Amino acid sequence: MTQPVARTRIQRKNIALISEAALSVFSTWGFRGSTVDQIAKEANLSKPNLLYYFPSKEAIHQHLMSSLMETWLDPLRELDEKGEPLEEILTYMRRKLQMSRDHPRESRLFANEIVQGAPRIHDMLETELKELVDEKARVIQGWMADGRLAPADPWHLIFSIWSLTQHYADFDVQVKAVLGPEKPDPFPDAETYLSTLFTRMLTV
Amino acid sequence: MTQPVARTRIQRKNIALISEAALSVFSTWGFRGSTVDQIAKEANLSKPNLLYYFPSKEAIHQHLMSSLMETWLDPLRELDEKGEPLEEILTYMRRKLQMSRDHPRESRLFANEIVQGAPRIHDMLETELKELVDEKARVIQGWMADGRLAPADPWHLIFSIWSLTQHYADFDVQVKAVLGPEKPDPFPDAETYLSTLFTRMLTV
DNA sequence: CTCGCGTTTGACCAAGTGGTCAAAATGAAG
């Protein structure tokens, strides 16, 4: 399944260049709205040269998606059954918010893909993602059953963390337009607001 | 500014047909990912015939966006200073959730546009949208100052209502994939969850 | 019935699309 990683220095460098460029382009225009020329130009490579490293536009996108799915799910994986429940969930929320701040392009790449029906990652959602969410939802359910968190649907709780945190990356233009130029960085306020929200929601 | 409305029966019918088709196509593929051919086929018109009613792909998109922006903001406009605060906000949330259920394509159309940097509606966001949000945020701020709602940043409160409700339209594929086939309609649970969330958040 | 205006269309175009290929340039190992 997994191909042997790039050997030569040049290969490593160019594959990294292409990934970077493709991330920018795909996250801005979506798959169908992006062109190989755009990606090549952004990576400072000629189009045939780019296609020497990846056989097709599809392949670039697949490469990006699978290498990103890993890191994207990491924060949820770290949610620890043995930790203090509220603190675990607040930490998860903060990690996700941090990712929206530090990796907005990655967030938008997923957003684009999913809004447009996730044709290229639908399987991953139904297997890998579903299994992880189900597992963690049951952990949260356990905490609630033990009276350590106020009761609520744990699946929708997870959805709400995703939607609230990713909103600040995916809809960043809208957030900035509404808050205006005197509030160029919404993240500090967002963190305060979201901490309050989930604390009030989950405190017994 | 506003063109005289369609005169003949045929014009009305075809403009409606095109709008319908364009909504489906644009909301699924984004602006750059959509083609005039697709829209024409979806509307059962030939491409030149479609371009007889709208001068360009851009024009169709603009027409859609401006006629939608209206209805999209209506629920927020109805938030009434004189009403019972918590009830007003819960009603707003429910209306937005209802729109996600009943008009997911409209929601995705906006999502696509904004995720991709809102190049065609940026002005509207900074003027029309910002003014409305500022106005309503100050109303909410007043309620909080009067001790009728628990304190919280009203702008981020509005963002959170948007993000949470639209999530069920925009990321519907993901939600359905995670919940699995035995839970084909997430909306009833979503409404319960969100009602609880905002009640706990805002009750003094 | 027929005339004119609104409507529809097939054929067409230039530009852009994803992708190929043979040939040229370049690097690293001996």
Add this chain to the structure above:
DNA sequence: CTTCATTTTGACCACTTGGTCAAACGCGAG
């Protein structure tokens, strides 16, 4: 400094794209 595999490129291709246009169609008022 040679040699050979790796890397890079210009030219090219078939197809799709947004958009045009002249000609044909058809509906309703007189």
